[in-house]
Amino acid sequence: MIISRNIKNVVNIIKKVKSKKKIVGFVPTMGALHKGHLSLVKTAKKDCDFVVVSIFVNPTQFGPKEDYKKYPRTFKKDKKLLEREGVDLVFYPTVKTMYPKDFSTYVQEVFLSNVLCGDSRPGHFKGVCTVVSKLFNIVKPDIAYFGQKDYQQAQIIKRMVADLNFGIKVKVLPIIREPDGLAFSSRNMYLDKIERKQATILFKALTLAKQLIKGGIKDSNIIIKKMKKLILSQDFAKIDYIKIVDPKTLRDVEKIEKKVVVALAVFIGKTRLIDNIIV
Numbered sequence: 001m002i003i004s005r006n007i008k009n010v011v012n013i014i015k016k017v018k019s020k021k022k023i024v025g026f027v028p029t030m031g032a033l034h035k036g037h038l039s040l041v042k043t044a045k046k047d048c049d050f051v052v053v054s055i056f057v058n059p060t061q062f063g064p065k066e067d068y069k070k071y072p073r074t075f076k077k078d079k080k081l082l083e084r085e086g087v088d089l090v091f092y093p094t095v096k097t098m099y100p101k102d103f104s105t106y107v108q109e110v111f112l113s114n115v116l117c118g119d120s121r122p123g124h125f126k127g128v129c130t131v132v133s134k135l136f137n138i139v140k141p142d143i144a145y146f147g148q149k150d151y152q153q154a155q156i157i158k159r160m161v162a163d164l165n166f167g168i169k170v171k172v173l174p175i176i177r178e179p180d181g182l183a184f185s186s187r188n189m190y191l192d193k194i195e196r197k198q199a200t201i202l203f204k205a206l207t208l209a210k211q212l213i214k215g216g217i218k219d220s221n222i223i224i225k226k227m228k229k230l231i232l233s234q235d236f237a238k239i240d241y242i243k244i245v246d247p248k249t250l251r252d253v254e255k256i257e258k259k260v261v262v263a264l265a266v267f268i269g270k271t272r273l274i275d276n277i278i279v
Helices: 007-019 035-047 075-084 124-139 148-163 186-190 193-198 201-214 220-231
Strands: 002-004 024-029 050-055 089-091 143-147 169-173 237-245 261-268 271-278
Touching: 002 007, 007 024, 007 050, 007 089, 007 124, 024 035, 024 124, 035 050, 035 143, 035 169, 050 075, 050 124, 089 124, 124 148, 143 148, 148 169, 148 261, 148 271, 186 271, 201 220, 201 237, 201 261, 201 271, 220 237, 220 261
Parallel strands: 002 089, 024 050, 024 143, 050 089, 143 169
Antiparallel strands: 237 261, 261 271
């Protein structure tokens, strides 16, 4: 497994790989890898001849009061996991490499980015689009892999790829969960024992929504009200948002008549967790 912190080096490696007509798969991450990330890597290994994983905690997608400085950085452990999965190349750049002193160009998607997490984390998706654009230009993958847990992010990346003619196939893969339903997330390691137990309420609320919809309830407000009551039964839970939205536009759906995404963001103690379910 090659590990490189240098953009030119990565570009040259990819050139050689592509000259042999090999298919390049790419999994962008911020590290602190878990089974969710590894499911993307495993699929990339099946689909592609050469798999690249990036590890970069991207400062431009964190707000001033967010957890950039304390975000888990576990490179030694990540490296071992990726070696075990047979990854070909790890791109592990520094902030200075990705954002030199005179950096002044940003990429922004303006329709899907201003709702859900975009509403409560202004500027977040501008940072995501910018870093992913840079990574796509460096790695030049044929296929890029994202997880459904970040449903909004995946839709924004798909839109950006289409709008800017990147010519990359974006694959969005299912959420990987713990046995008790909690979606794998790098931020789960912030939770203490009591918070970890209470965090299962996110999936319980999503499961309740699914049951209500399958049971014939079409009024989103009724479903959201019942979800709120369930979540707030936990002492440490504070709701950022609960939304029932159209899968493509991410706009609120008042009356459920076709496929919807039930999405939520909830603070358990100080840790903000997101999850969703497609019904």
